[in-house]
Amino acid sequence: MSTAGAGEAWVRDPGLQPERTRLAWRRTTLSSTVAALLAGKTALHGGPSAAGIAVCAVCCVLWLWFLAVAHRRIRTLATTGDGGPPALSARHATAATLCAVALAACGAALVIL
């Protein structure tokens, strides 16, 4: 990803801040993938049941939702506005957090049932 080239207003940041932030999103996506895979394994443990498949589907949707949030943020980071890319919006941060919370809720349901 190149942050230069959007005019003279933006010179490349020698600290590579947008790139580091992009990679942080990638790492977090990877973490959520691992968590979602473990959730799927737990849901389908002991043969596929209707409830297990439903919870597994919910986990897949949550994972896709997180992927979409991360992807949108990475695209925003690539834009070069005046004085760097725009800051993370509270709605994005809350969406990412709610994904994790919902995954944990699925986990609690699976563990108890």
Place this chain on the structure above:
Amino acid sequence: MIDFARNVRLWFAPQEIDAEGRTPDYRFSLANERTFLAWLRTALALIGGGFAVDQFLPDLRWGWRVGLALALLAAGVLCSLRAVNHWVRCERAMRRGEDLPVSRFPALLSLAVAVVAVAMVVVVLVRGNG
């Protein structure tokens, strides 16, 4: 607690954060964002640990297994909610030019992890002898 309730409102209302103070240097905002993501990864790791305990420790008694798994999942939820709350607080402090908020959450989380680790050492030693 009242502060927390007000911050929860801010999670869903980005325009209210932008309304006050001056926009800080984008590098500080991005550093704050990376810190938030690091905490979110910690939360996801705790949640994944909860699933792993449930899946990969079938020999454990039901009560212990479910208790440990639920404790890890609850810690993950707490950690992720705290991540977004701390991000909002830092963002506001930077916009207002105040000191960054301090927090005792890292110390509490470290203590909890240390206690669980010591408990695991004891469990392994007792089972090895018995």
